[in-house]
Amino acid sequence: MDYSFDDLKNACATDWKAYIQHDFVRRLGAGTLEPDAFRYYLQQDYLFIQHFARAYALAIYKSRNMADLRQAFDSLKAIIDTELTLHVDYCRQWGITDHDLARLPEDRATMAYTRYVLDAGNRGDVLDMHVALAPCLVGYGEIANMLNSDPTTVRAANPYDAWIAMYESEAFQSAMHSEIEWLNERLAGVNDQRFEELVGIFRDAVRLEIDFWQMGLEWQAGNQ
Template structure:
């Protein structure tokens, strides 16, 4: 029997596949993704992380018990205190300075997805927010694992090997597992009507994540 989260994915299997197996992801796996596309993605991902931090700040506010509050606060601190610094360092390796990042404007795709997530959290509850974040948190882990399983993946001298390794690594996969446990526990307790509402949130967030990949290819 599928888990509640797997049920959400199955309900929107075509959208999920279009996201996790997007042409951007395939080209990244093969090492053939144009450098400009990856750099554009990295720049926008910096802006995404800032909004992601705001989403976890909202999750702190939306938390109704101490365990959820602590989890949300830990996620917020991890982005602000660790991940943003690591991302800035990684961008520097790709020729993108911190000054470049500070002067960026958000792309339409960045605006669309991040504000959708924040709106889902503001208008809904903590579960709405987690479901809206799931394509990012869980999707990236699944994408990295999928890449490593593909016969066309370039194993040596892939310029994007560090990115793949980060999301396929034990630390990130443990984060994915923890998020799946949280989601499956909460989703198992909702009725069919509520699940349909959350299914729409998941579908839309997944489509917006796919648009984020397309943004990288289009340099838009």
């Protein structure tokens, strides 16, 4: 059987739905998410992106051919040169200064997710790490598309519209589809036992993404 990324999602359908349709996401689309919850999420996401870059640096080291090495290098360069800069600029729009970002303590949900991804890469190979990273890269693109197509989503006068637009942008959607293509090519060659191992990695990463959304809501609830 030739496996694909869709098979990973289908094997974790309940968790994937809970991630994609999390209350944090629904409130974001409706424009009803508490601003402080979003600011806290943005700050923790800044830390996550840094570890995301470290993961791709590890992928460069783990690469066994030029195609994988180049793909990991291009991703790392895009994160360092573009994504982090855009994120910092976006944080400023929300009143989060460079000084704020420089002295951020990591939330336990951030630590759990980022260290899991790095551990998956250290223990396994490049495919293990890409599978652990996929819920973020692919999931955010799917969330933006879902919100954009949902008639209940508020776009005009929604303070989070720029966030949705960021992930439905041509650049991000292209990166998402490139990642899915890369995964499909590798997954097609794995046997049943290896696929089940990858399902376990993917499921754990999706659950950690759920915790990352929940983190913002719980922080808000505890600081009202």
